[in-house]
Amino acid sequence: MSVTLRIGAKRTMTGTTTTDAEEEKQRKDEECGAIEHKDKFNPAAYLDSFYKTASEDTAMQIVLFFLPGILYRLPQKVRSVLDLGAGPTVYLPIALRDRAENIYTSDYAPANREALISWIENRSEFDWNNVCSWIANIEASMKTGPQMQEDTRKLMRAVLDVNVHETPVVQKVVWSEKDETQTQIPEKFQVVSTVFCLEYSCETLDAYFRAVRSACSLIEDGGFLIQGGVLDATTYNFGGKTFRCHRLKQAHIVESLKANNMSTTAEQGYKFITHDDIFLLISKKLASAT
């Protein structure tokens, strides 16, 4: 089945192209710093704004549309994946379910971690079936949303409390498949995915570089970073709140990857896709120099 990418009005995740009405709405929003994601992020409002129907939101459409073109560059089987700064979302684990053997997910905000746990335990209030149908269409898969989610749930190993501005990045395990004594969280993962997180976790270039360093520190040598985000945005808003973020340029992405021994050329397995200021990339961690 073919899927056409329909670009409508840009979601206000891209703070640079808002309409007058959106600007008026933003003026009335409570303005929050990036650090306030911890206590002010409302998972239900976020999911309703951006994930209710994939076709409603341009950024989401672009990410889901291009994700398969990025994921097919991974090995057929991936031992371990960490979704870093997943928020309350599970579309990455779902999209990775046929390759990944063990999936870890994580976020900085307690409310988001609770949303992730509730999905794993099959008591989520949000209906992921629309997003699953969208993913299935792009994959040309006949699987239903409930089947896709069930297959993914079986691969979920732990939910982690993370902060890309702290060391260690993984602060604690808040849910795990096994009891505490048997829970072993890898120090490094074969794949780290992080979408709409690193530039949203901060407001300065230095802090963005720190966030990328943290993400890359969690990847094994020869492993992969899948990164997505927005270029040139200064804020994003939902649920009556506007969060400030770092205004990301493509040059920041390349510089930060190089600084962390990540590939930035096609010969080394780097691929960067961008559309309407939304980007997705895959980069490989090069073996450390001895």
Ligand SMILES: C[S@@+](CC[C@H](N)C(=O)[O-])C[C@H]1O[C@@H](n2cnc3c(N)ncnc32)[C@H](O)[C@@H]1O
């Ligand atoms: C825009 S949401 C993106 C959520 C999800 N990845 C997606 O694709 O929709 C930004 C996420 O970054 C997380 N975040 C903010 N600061 C962070 C930090 N210091 N460390 C890790 N994650 C952080 C927030 O809690 C939030 O869930």
